[in-house]
Amino acid sequence: MLDQKLIRENPTIVEKNLSLRGKVYNISDINELTVKKKEIDIEVSNLQFESKKLSKLIGQEINNSQNKTSQKLNDLKKRGNEYRIKISEFEEKQRILDKQIYDKISNLPNFPSIDAPIGKDESNNVQVKTWGDHLKKDNLNSHWEIGESLNLFDSTKSTKISKSRFITLIGNGARLERALINFMLDIHTQNGYLELIPPALVNSESLTGSGQLPKFSNESFKCSNDDLWLSPTAEVPLTAFHKNEIIDSKHLPLKYVAYSPCFRREAGSYGRDTKGLIRLHQFNKVELYWFTDPNKSIEAHQKITSDAESILKKLNLPYRLVDICTGDLGFSSSRTFDLEVWLPSSKCYREISSCSNCLEFQARRSSIRTKIDKKNQFVHTLNGSALAIGRTMAAILENGQQSDGSVKIPDALVPYFGSNFIKTA
RNA sequence: GGAGAGGUGGCUGAGUGGUCGAAAGCGAACGACUCGAAAUCGUUUAAUAGAUAACUAUUCGUGGGUUCGAAUCCCACCCUCUCCGCCA
Secondary structure, eight states: OHHHHHHOOOOOOOOOOOHHSSSSOOOOOHHHHHHHHHHHHHHHHHHHHHHHHHHHHHHHHHHHOTTTHHHHHHHHHHHHHHHHHHHHHHHHHHHHHHHHHHHTEEEEEEOOHHHHHHHHSSOOOOOEEEEEEOOOSSSOOHHHHHHHTOOOSSHHHHHHHHHOOOOOEEEHHHHHHHHHHHHHHHHHHTTOEEOOOSHHHEOOHHHHHTOTTTGGGGSSBBSSSSSOOEETTTTHHHHHTTTTEEEOOGOSEEEEEEEEEEEOOOOOTSSSSSSSSSSSSSSEEEEEEEEEEETHHHHHHHHHHHHHHHHHHHTTTEEEEEEEEEOOTTOOSSEEEEEEETTTTTTEEEEEEHHHTTTTTTHHHHHHEETTEEEEEEEEEEEEEEHHHHHHHHHHHHHOOTTTOOOOOGGGGGHHEEEEEOOOO
Protein backbone atom coordinates (compact mmCIF):
# COMPACT_ATOMS: atom_id res chain seq x y z
CA MET A 1 0.00 0.00 0.00
CA LEU A 2 1.33 3.39 -0.92
CA ASP A 3 1.11 6.31 1.47
CA GLN A 4 -2.04 8.32 0.95
CA LYS A 5 -0.35 11.51 2.05
CA LEU A 6 2.35 11.08 -0.56
CA ILE A 7 -0.28 10.60 -3.24
CA ARG A 8 -2.06 13.73 -2.10
CA GLU A 9 0.99 15.92 -1.80
CA ASN A 10 3.32 14.57 -4.47
CA PRO A 11 1.24 12.87 -7.15
CA THR A 12 3.86 13.43 -9.85
CA ILE A 13 6.55 11.69 -7.81
CA VAL A 14 4.21 8.75 -7.26
CA GLU A 15 3.39 8.52 -10.96
CA LYS A 16 7.05 8.75 -11.87
CA ASN A 17 8.07 6.00 -9.47
CA LEU A 18 5.27 3.71 -10.58
CA SER A 19 5.98 4.32 -14.27
CA LEU A 20 9.38 2.67 -13.75
CA ARG A 21 7.39 -0.53 -14.01
CA GLY A 22 7.03 0.20 -17.68
CA LYS A 23 3.37 1.10 -17.57
CA VAL A 24 1.63 4.43 -17.36
CA TYR A 25 -0.01 5.03 -14.02
CA ASN A 26 -2.36 7.98 -13.92
CA ILE A 27 -3.26 8.71 -10.35
CA SER A 28 -4.76 12.16 -10.85
CA ASP A 29 -8.19 10.73 -10.02
CA ILE A 30 -6.94 9.30 -6.73
CA ASN A 31 -5.18 12.53 -5.99
CA GLU A 32 -8.40 14.47 -6.55
CA LEU A 33 -10.29 12.14 -4.24
CA THR A 34 -7.72 12.43 -1.46
CA VAL A 35 -7.67 16.21 -1.70
CA LYS A 36 -11.45 16.31 -1.58
CA LYS A 37 -11.46 13.94 1.35
CA LYS A 38 -9.05 16.06 3.32
CA GLU A 39 -11.31 19.09 2.88
CA ILE A 40 -14.26 17.10 4.15
CA ASP A 41 -12.21 15.69 7.05
CA ILE A 42 -11.42 19.21 8.19
CA GLU A 43 -15.04 20.26 7.81
CA VAL A 44 -16.28 17.29 9.83
CA SER A 45 -13.65 17.80 12.47
CA ASN A 46 -14.74 21.41 12.95
CA LEU A 47 -18.41 20.48 13.17
CA GLN A 48 -17.67 17.72 15.66
CA PHE A 49 -15.70 20.17 17.76
CA GLU A 50 -18.66 22.54 17.96
CA SER A 51 -21.09 19.74 18.56
CA LYS A 52 -19.03 18.31 21.40
CA LYS A 53 -18.77 21.69 23.05
CA LEU A 54 -22.53 22.05 22.88
CA SER A 55 -23.13 18.59 24.34
CA LYS A 56 -20.95 19.38 27.30
CA LEU A 57 -22.82 22.60 27.81
CA ILE A 58 -26.12 20.71 27.83
CA GLY A 59 -24.71 18.28 30.36
CA GLN A 60 -23.68 21.09 32.65
CA GLU A 61 -27.03 22.81 32.22
CA ILE A 62 -28.87 19.66 33.27
CA ASN A 63 -26.68 19.23 36.32
CA ASN A 64 -27.06 22.82 37.42
CA SER A 65 -30.79 23.31 37.01
CA GLN A 66 -33.63 21.25 38.40
CA ASN A 67 -35.87 22.00 35.47
CA LYS A 68 -35.06 19.36 32.88
CA THR A 69 -37.52 20.55 30.30
CA SER A 70 -36.76 24.25 30.23
CA GLN A 71 -37.08 26.22 27.02
CA LYS A 72 -33.35 26.93 27.13
CA LEU A 73 -32.51 23.24 27.18
CA ASN A 74 -34.87 22.49 24.35
CA ASP A 75 -33.28 25.19 22.24
CA LEU A 76 -29.81 23.81 22.92
CA LYS A 77 -30.91 20.31 22.03
CA LYS A 78 -32.46 21.57 18.83
CA ARG A 79 -29.16 23.16 17.89
CA GLY A 80 -27.41 19.91 18.67
CA ASN A 81 -29.78 18.05 16.45
CA GLU A 82 -28.93 20.36 13.60
CA TYR A 83 -25.26 19.56 14.09
CA ARG A 84 -26.00 15.90 14.06
CA ILE A 85 -27.83 16.04 10.77
CA LYS A 86 -25.12 18.11 9.16
CA ILE A 87 -22.34 15.87 10.44
CA SER A 88 -24.03 12.70 9.29
CA GLU A 89 -24.31 14.15 5.78
CA PHE A 90 -20.60 14.81 5.69
CA GLU A 91 -19.80 11.43 7.21
CA GLU A 92 -21.71 9.73 4.43
CA LYS A 93 -19.52 11.53 1.91
CA GLN A 94 -16.45 10.55 3.93
CA ARG A 95 -17.40 6.90 3.84
CA ILE A 96 -17.93 6.90 0.08
CA LEU A 97 -14.65 8.71 -0.56
CA ASP A 98 -12.75 6.46 1.82
CA LYS A 99 -13.93 3.38 0.03
CA GLN A 100 -13.20 4.79 -3.41
CA ILE A 101 -9.71 5.83 -2.34
CA TYR A 102 -8.96 2.51 -0.66
CA ASP A 103 -10.20 0.52 -3.66
CA LYS A 104 -7.93 2.46 -5.97
CA ILE A 105 -4.83 2.63 -3.80
CA SER A 106 -4.93 -1.03 -2.87
CA ASN A 107 -4.65 -1.82 -6.57
CA LEU A 108 -1.43 0.20 -6.97
CA PRO A 109 1.80 -1.82 -6.83
CA ASN A 110 4.90 -0.98 -4.84
CA PHE A 111 7.54 1.45 -6.08
CA PRO A 112 10.50 -0.25 -7.71
CA SER A 113 13.82 0.33 -5.99
CA ILE A 114 16.15 2.83 -7.64
CA ASP A 115 18.72 0.03 -7.64
CA ALA A 116 16.58 -2.33 -9.71
CA PRO A 117 17.49 -2.51 -13.39
CA ILE A 118 15.10 -0.54 -15.55
CA GLY A 119 13.24 -2.64 -18.06
CA LYS A 120 9.95 -3.58 -19.59
CA ASP A 121 9.74 -7.32 -19.10
CA GLU A 122 11.57 -10.54 -18.38
CA SER A 123 13.98 -10.00 -21.24
CA ASN A 124 15.48 -7.02 -19.42
CA ASN A 125 16.33 -8.95 -16.25
CA VAL A 126 20.01 -8.85 -15.44
CA GLN A 127 22.07 -11.97 -14.80
CA VAL A 128 24.31 -11.13 -11.85
CA LYS A 129 26.26 -14.34 -11.53
CA THR A 130 26.29 -18.03 -12.25
CA TRP A 131 27.41 -20.86 -9.99
CA GLY A 132 28.27 -24.51 -10.62
CA ASP A 133 29.06 -26.57 -13.68
CA HIS A 134 26.54 -27.55 -16.28
CA LEU A 135 26.00 -31.21 -16.91
CA LYS A 136 27.26 -31.93 -20.42
CA LYS A 137 26.08 -35.24 -21.79
CA ASP A 138 24.14 -36.58 -24.70
CA ASN A 139 20.69 -38.11 -24.46
CA LEU A 140 19.72 -36.29 -21.30
CA ASN A 141 16.34 -37.18 -19.91
CA SER A 142 13.77 -34.76 -18.60
CA HIS A 143 12.87 -35.08 -14.95
CA TRP A 144 9.41 -36.43 -15.81
CA GLU A 145 10.98 -39.15 -17.91
CA ILE A 146 13.28 -40.01 -15.04
CA GLY A 147 10.39 -39.83 -12.61
CA GLU A 148 8.37 -42.20 -14.72
CA SER A 149 11.15 -44.74 -15.22
CA LEU A 150 12.00 -44.75 -11.52
CA ASN A 151 8.32 -44.60 -10.51
CA LEU A 152 8.78 -41.48 -8.38
CA PHE A 153 5.49 -39.76 -9.15
CA ASP A 154 2.32 -40.09 -11.17
CA SER A 155 0.32 -37.33 -12.73
CA THR A 156 -2.14 -39.42 -14.73
CA LYS A 157 -3.55 -41.04 -11.62
CA SER A 158 -3.60 -37.64 -9.95
CA THR A 159 -6.04 -36.27 -12.51
CA LYS A 160 -8.46 -38.94 -11.29
CA ILE A 161 -8.05 -37.67 -7.76
CA SER A 162 -8.16 -34.00 -8.63
CA LYS A 163 -7.42 -32.65 -12.08
CA SER A 164 -4.44 -31.79 -14.22
CA ARG A 165 -1.47 -30.04 -12.60
CA PHE A 166 -1.64 -32.20 -9.50
CA ILE A 167 0.90 -34.84 -8.65
CA THR A 168 1.14 -37.87 -6.43
CA LEU A 169 4.62 -38.62 -5.18
CA ILE A 170 5.42 -42.29 -4.86
CA GLY A 171 8.00 -44.28 -2.96
CA ASN A 172 11.43 -42.71 -3.36
CA GLY A 173 9.80 -39.62 -4.85
CA ALA A 174 7.80 -39.05 -1.69
CA ARG A 175 10.86 -39.87 0.36
CA LEU A 176 12.97 -37.38 -1.57
CA GLU A 177 10.35 -34.65 -1.07
CA ARG A 178 10.35 -35.30 2.66
CA ALA A 179 14.14 -35.36 2.78
CA LEU A 180 14.38 -32.03 1.00
CA ILE A 181 11.90 -30.37 3.35
CA ASN A 182 13.74 -31.60 6.43
CA PHE A 183 17.12 -30.75 4.98
CA MET A 184 16.14 -27.17 4.20
CA LEU A 185 14.40 -26.61 7.52
CA ASP A 186 17.44 -27.92 9.40
CA ILE A 187 19.87 -25.70 7.53
CA HIS A 188 17.80 -22.58 8.11
CA THR A 189 16.96 -23.21 11.74
CA GLN A 190 20.67 -23.81 12.40
CA ASN A 191 21.20 -20.49 10.71
CA GLY A 192 19.05 -18.48 13.11
CA TYR A 193 15.56 -18.84 11.67
CA LEU A 194 12.59 -19.72 13.84
CA GLU A 195 10.53 -22.49 12.31
CA LEU A 196 6.79 -22.06 11.81
CA ILE A 197 4.13 -24.23 10.31
CA PRO A 198 1.33 -21.77 9.55
CA PRO A 199 -2.27 -22.49 8.52
CA ALA A 200 -2.70 -23.40 4.88
CA LEU A 201 -6.02 -21.56 4.70
CA VAL A 202 -5.92 -17.80 5.01
CA ASN A 203 -8.63 -15.16 5.13
CA SER A 204 -9.17 -12.29 2.72
CA GLU A 205 -7.65 -9.76 5.04
CA SER A 206 -4.41 -11.71 5.17
CA LEU A 207 -4.27 -12.01 1.40
CA THR A 208 -4.87 -8.29 1.11
CA GLY A 209 -2.18 -7.61 3.67
CA SER A 210 0.54 -9.25 1.64
CA GLY A 211 -0.73 -7.93 -1.70
CA GLN A 212 -2.43 -10.91 -3.38
CA LEU A 213 -5.82 -9.23 -3.03
CA PRO A 214 -7.73 -7.39 -4.35
CA LYS A 215 -5.94 -7.50 -7.65
CA PHE A 216 -5.09 -11.18 -8.04
CA SER A 217 -8.17 -12.96 -6.72
CA ASN A 218 -8.13 -15.09 -9.85
CA GLU A 219 -4.81 -16.68 -8.92
CA SER A 220 -5.85 -18.35 -5.66
CA PHE A 221 -8.33 -21.07 -4.79
CA LYS A 222 -11.27 -19.90 -2.69
CA CYS A 223 -13.39 -21.90 -0.27
CA SER A 224 -16.98 -21.38 -1.24
CA ASN A 225 -18.59 -21.46 2.21
CA ASP A 226 -16.07 -19.44 4.14
CA ASP A 227 -13.95 -16.36 3.85
CA LEU A 228 -10.91 -18.58 3.44
CA TRP A 229 -8.50 -19.19 0.60
CA LEU A 230 -5.85 -21.81 0.00
CA SER A 231 -2.61 -20.01 0.67
CA PRO A 232 -0.57 -19.49 -2.51
CA THR A 233 2.65 -19.01 -0.49
CA ALA A 234 3.70 -18.98 3.15
CA GLU A 235 4.48 -15.30 2.62
CA VAL A 236 0.76 -14.68 3.24
CA PRO A 237 0.37 -16.31 6.69
CA LEU A 238 3.85 -15.13 7.71
CA THR A 239 3.00 -11.51 7.01
CA ALA A 240 -0.32 -11.91 8.81
CA PHE A 241 1.42 -13.55 11.78
CA HIS A 242 2.30 -10.06 13.03
CA LYS A 243 -0.66 -8.18 11.58
CA ASN A 244 -1.75 -5.16 13.65
CA GLU A 245 1.28 -5.37 15.92
CA ILE A 246 3.90 -2.98 17.13
CA ILE A 247 7.05 -5.05 17.37
CA ASP A 248 9.63 -4.10 19.97
CA SER A 249 12.64 -2.86 18.02
CA LYS A 250 14.99 -4.93 20.15
CA HIS A 251 13.38 -8.06 18.71
CA LEU A 252 14.15 -7.05 15.12
CA PRO A 253 14.98 -8.56 12.79
CA LEU A 254 12.50 -11.40 13.16
CA LYS A 255 13.57 -14.28 10.95
CA TYR A 256 11.14 -17.10 10.19
CA VAL A 257 11.37 -20.22 8.12
CA ALA A 258 8.14 -21.96 7.23
CA TYR A 259 7.35 -25.13 5.39
CA SER A 260 3.96 -24.97 3.70
CA PRO A 261 2.00 -26.44 0.85
CA CYS A 262 1.19 -23.75 -1.71
CA PHE A 263 -1.85 -23.62 -3.95
CA ARG A 264 -2.09 -21.65 -7.17
CA ARG A 265 -4.68 -21.62 -9.89
CA GLU A 266 -2.10 -20.91 -12.60
CA ALA A 267 -4.80 -19.19 -14.61
CA GLY A 268 -3.54 -18.17 -18.02
CA SER A 269 -0.75 -20.72 -18.11
CA TYR A 270 -2.63 -23.31 -20.14
CA GLY A 271 -0.30 -25.42 -22.19
CA ARG A 272 2.86 -24.30 -20.40
CA ASP A 273 4.93 -26.74 -18.37
CA THR A 274 2.23 -29.35 -18.53
CA LYS A 275 4.61 -32.15 -17.69
CA GLY A 276 6.51 -32.88 -14.54
CA LEU A 277 6.99 -30.93 -11.35
CA ILE A 278 7.51 -27.41 -12.62
CA ARG A 279 4.05 -25.91 -12.58
CA LEU A 280 1.50 -27.52 -10.28
CA HIS A 281 -1.65 -26.34 -8.54
CA GLN A 282 -0.20 -27.68 -5.30
CA PHE A 283 3.46 -27.71 -4.37
CA ASN A 284 5.57 -27.62 -1.25
CA LYS A 285 7.87 -24.79 -0.36
CA VAL A 286 10.22 -23.77 2.40
CA GLU A 287 9.98 -20.03 2.77
CA LEU A 288 12.22 -17.51 4.54
CA TYR A 289 10.70 -14.34 5.91
CA TRP A 290 12.19 -11.32 7.66
CA PHE A 291 10.68 -8.39 9.51
CA THR A 292 13.37 -5.73 9.75
CA ASP A 293 14.09 -2.24 10.97
CA PRO A 294 13.15 0.05 8.06
CA ASN A 295 16.75 1.19 7.77
CA LYS A 296 18.18 -2.28 7.50
CA SER A 297 16.25 -4.06 4.78
CA ILE A 298 18.83 -3.60 2.02
CA GLU A 299 21.45 -5.66 3.86
CA ALA A 300 18.74 -8.08 4.93
CA HIS A 301 17.85 -8.59 1.30
CA GLN A 302 21.41 -9.66 0.51
CA LYS A 303 21.38 -12.01 3.47
CA ILE A 304 18.06 -13.66 2.77
CA THR A 305 19.16 -14.21 -0.83
CA SER A 306 22.46 -15.77 0.18
CA ASP A 307 20.62 -17.96 2.70
CA ALA A 308 18.48 -19.26 -0.15
CA GLU A 309 21.55 -19.70 -2.36
CA SER A 310 23.28 -21.73 0.32
CA ILE A 311 20.77 -24.54 -0.24
CA LEU A 312 21.57 -24.72 -3.95
CA LYS A 313 25.27 -24.76 -3.17
CA LYS A 314 24.95 -27.50 -0.60
CA LEU A 315 22.95 -29.54 -3.11
CA ASN A 316 25.54 -28.77 -5.74
CA LEU A 317 22.93 -27.59 -8.21
CA PRO A 318 24.12 -25.11 -10.86
CA TYR A 319 22.18 -21.86 -10.79
CA ARG A 320 22.28 -18.22 -11.61
CA LEU A 321 21.26 -15.09 -9.75
CA VAL A 322 19.04 -12.68 -11.63
CA ASP A 323 18.24 -9.10 -10.74
CA ILE A 324 14.61 -8.63 -11.74
CA CYS A 325 13.97 -5.51 -13.79
CA THR A 326 11.40 -2.89 -12.83
CA GLY A 327 8.88 -4.10 -15.40
CA ASP A 328 8.99 -7.70 -14.18
CA LEU A 329 8.75 -7.05 -10.44
CA GLY A 330 5.95 -8.61 -8.46
CA PHE A 331 3.14 -6.41 -7.19
CA SER A 332 4.43 -5.99 -3.62
CA SER A 333 8.15 -6.02 -4.31
CA SER A 334 10.53 -3.12 -4.74
CA ARG A 335 13.47 -5.31 -5.62
CA THR A 336 13.70 -9.00 -6.35
CA PHE A 337 16.55 -11.42 -6.88
CA ASP A 338 15.54 -14.65 -8.52
CA LEU A 339 17.56 -17.82 -8.20
CA GLU A 340 17.25 -19.95 -11.29
CA VAL A 341 18.40 -23.53 -11.33
CA TRP A 342 19.88 -25.18 -14.38
CA LEU A 343 17.70 -27.84 -15.98
CA PRO A 344 19.97 -29.68 -18.41
CA SER A 345 17.21 -31.46 -20.33
CA SER A 346 15.66 -28.23 -21.49
CA LYS A 347 19.00 -26.41 -21.42
CA CYS A 348 17.65 -23.47 -19.53
CA TYR A 349 17.49 -21.90 -16.10
CA ARG A 350 14.20 -22.13 -14.21
CA GLU A 351 13.12 -20.01 -11.28
CA ILE A 352 13.49 -21.94 -8.05
CA SER A 353 13.51 -19.03 -5.63
CA SER A 354 12.39 -15.44 -5.55
CA CYS A 355 13.81 -13.16 -2.88
CA SER A 356 12.01 -9.87 -2.52
CA ASN A 357 12.31 -6.75 -0.46
CA CYS A 358 8.83 -5.27 -0.06
CA LEU A 359 10.02 -2.35 2.06
CA GLU A 360 7.01 -1.03 4.01
CA PHE A 361 4.46 -1.97 1.35
CA GLN A 362 3.12 -5.07 3.09
CA ALA A 363 3.71 -3.67 6.57
CA ARG A 364 1.47 -0.71 5.76
CA ARG A 365 -1.25 -2.96 4.35
CA SER A 366 -1.00 -5.23 7.40
CA SER A 367 -0.24 -2.51 9.94
CA ILE A 368 3.01 -3.90 11.33
CA ARG A 369 5.15 -1.29 13.03
CA THR A 370 8.02 -0.75 15.38
CA LYS A 371 8.98 2.12 17.63
CA ILE A 372 12.07 4.01 16.57
CA ASP A 373 13.06 7.09 18.55
CA LYS A 374 9.63 7.03 20.19
CA LYS A 375 7.90 7.16 16.83
CA ASN A 376 6.01 4.32 15.25
CA GLN A 377 7.29 3.34 11.85
CA PHE A 378 6.35 0.56 9.51
CA VAL A 379 8.79 -2.32 9.50
CA HIS A 380 10.18 -3.69 6.26
CA THR A 381 9.31 -7.19 5.11
CA LEU A 382 11.34 -9.58 2.99
CA ASN A 383 10.55 -13.00 1.68
CA GLY A 384 12.48 -15.64 -0.18
CA SER A 385 11.84 -19.23 -1.20
CA ALA A 386 14.53 -21.54 0.07
CA LEU A 387 13.49 -23.42 -1.87
CA ALA A 388 10.51 -24.59 -3.90
CA ILE A 389 10.64 -28.31 -3.19
CA GLY A 390 9.19 -29.70 -6.43
CA ARG A 391 11.49 -27.72 -8.64
CA THR A 392 14.42 -28.69 -6.47
CA MET A 393 13.51 -32.32 -6.96
CA ALA A 394 13.28 -31.78 -10.71
CA ALA A 395 16.75 -30.22 -10.67
CA ILE A 396 18.21 -33.07 -8.61
CA LEU A 397 16.74 -35.67 -10.94
CA GLU A 398 18.00 -33.96 -14.07
CA ASN A 399 21.41 -32.91 -12.81
CA GLY A 400 22.07 -36.14 -10.97
CA GLN A 401 21.06 -38.52 -13.72
CA GLN A 402 23.53 -41.28 -14.51
CA SER A 403 24.06 -43.17 -17.71
CA ASP A 404 22.61 -46.34 -16.15
CA GLY A 405 19.31 -44.55 -15.51
CA SER A 406 19.85 -44.04 -11.80
CA VAL A 407 20.02 -40.69 -10.05
CA LYS A 408 22.80 -39.59 -7.74
CA ILE A 409 21.62 -37.92 -4.56
CA PRO A 410 23.66 -34.85 -3.55
CA ASP A 411 26.03 -35.72 -0.70
CA ALA A 412 24.49 -33.24 1.72
CA LEU A 413 21.10 -34.86 1.25
CA VAL A 414 22.20 -38.45 1.70
CA PRO A 415 21.76 -38.45 5.50
CA TYR A 416 18.19 -37.27 4.97
CA PHE A 417 17.34 -39.48 2.02
CA GLY A 418 19.10 -42.56 3.30
CA SER A 419 21.02 -43.65 0.24
CA ASN A 420 23.37 -42.33 -2.42
CA PHE A 421 21.38 -43.26 -5.48
CA ILE A 422 17.84 -43.74 -6.63
CA LYS A 423 17.85 -46.86 -8.73
CA THR A 424 15.25 -48.81 -10.61
CA ALA A 425 13.56 -51.30 -8.41
C1' G B 1 -24.19 -28.32 15.09
C1' G B 2 -26.97 -27.04 20.28
C1' A B 3 -26.69 -24.06 25.02
C1' G B 4 -24.28 -20.32 27.81
C1' A B 5 -20.44 -16.44 28.81
C1' G B 6 -17.48 -12.74 26.93
C1' G B 7 -14.55 -9.19 23.49
C1' U B 8 -11.89 -2.24 26.98
C1' G B 9 -4.78 0.64 26.25
C1' G B 10 1.83 -3.63 25.61
C1' C B 11 -0.72 -7.18 29.35
C1' U B 12 -4.39 -7.99 33.61
C1' G B 13 -8.76 -5.55 34.68
C1' A B 14 -12.66 -1.54 36.54
C1' G B 15 -16.18 1.24 34.22
C1' U B 16 -24.39 0.60 32.24
C1' G B 17 -26.02 7.64 29.27
C1' G B 18 -22.73 13.56 30.56
C1' U B 19 -15.31 16.77 31.00
C1' C B 20 -14.12 8.66 30.18
C1' G B 21 -9.43 8.09 25.78
C1' A B 22 -10.88 5.48 30.04
C1' A B 23 -9.56 3.84 37.48
C1' A B 24 -6.20 0.36 39.50
C1' G B 25 -2.35 -3.17 38.97
C1' C B 26 1.58 -5.35 36.01
C1' G B 27 5.17 -4.40 32.43
C1' A B 28 8.34 -0.63 30.18
C1' A B 29 11.22 4.18 30.07
C1' C B 30 13.52 8.08 32.76
C1' G B 31 15.01 10.21 37.48
C1' A B 32 16.29 9.80 42.88
C1' C B 33 18.75 6.58 46.46
C1' U B 34 23.43 3.20 45.65
C1' C B 35 30.43 2.22 44.47
C1' G B 36 27.03 -0.70 41.31
C1' A B 37 22.64 -3.67 41.43
C1' A B 38 18.12 -5.35 43.79
C1' A B 39 14.35 -3.30 46.71
C1' U B 40 11.97 1.40 47.46
C1' C B 41 10.16 6.30 46.06
C1' G B 42 8.88 9.91 42.09
C1' U B 43 7.66 11.10 36.97
C1' U B 44 6.27 9.35 32.26
C1' U B 45 3.99 5.49 29.14
C1' A B 46 -2.26 3.74 23.37
C1' A B 47 -3.01 4.36 18.16
C1' U B 48 -4.47 6.90 13.62
C1' A B 49 -5.40 11.30 10.70
C1' G B 50 -4.78 16.62 10.24
C1' A B 51 -2.13 21.17 11.94
C1' U B 52 2.71 21.03 14.08
C1' A B 53 3.80 25.65 19.27
C1' A B 54 0.52 24.38 22.16
C1' C B 55 -4.02 21.92 19.29
C1' U B 56 -8.40 19.29 16.71
C1' A B 57 -10.90 14.92 15.42
C1' U B 58 -11.47 9.65 15.48
C1' U B 59 -10.81 4.84 17.83
C1' C B 60 -13.27 0.60 23.99
C1' G B 61 -14.28 -6.62 18.36
C1' U B 62 -16.64 -4.77 13.24
C1' G B 63 -20.66 -2.20 10.86
C1' G B 64 -25.22 0.33 11.39
C1' G B 65 -28.99 2.76 14.71
C1' U B 66 -31.19 5.69 19.06
C1' U B 67 -29.65 10.46 21.60
C1' C B 68 -27.77 17.22 22.25
C1' G B 69 -24.28 13.46 24.19
C1' A B 70 -22.60 6.16 23.72
C1' A B 71 -17.23 1.96 26.19
C1' U B 72 -22.25 2.14 28.45
C1' C B 73 -28.87 1.44 25.17
C1' C B 74 -30.84 -1.18 20.32
C1' C B 75 -29.89 -4.26 15.70
C1' A B 76 -26.70 -7.22 12.56
C1' C B 77 -22.18 -9.57 11.87
C1' C B 78 -17.21 -11.45 13.33
C1' C B 79 -14.19 -13.66 16.93
C1' U B 80 -12.83 -16.07 21.69
C1' C B 81 -13.97 -19.16 25.93
C1' U B 82 -16.99 -23.06 28.69
C1' C B 83 -20.40 -27.25 28.48
C1' C B 84 -22.92 -30.92 25.27
C1' G B 85 -22.77 -33.54 20.53
C1' C B 86 -19.49 -35.09 16.52
C1' C B 87 -14.55 -36.02 15.21
C1' A B 88 -8.14 -36.74 13.34
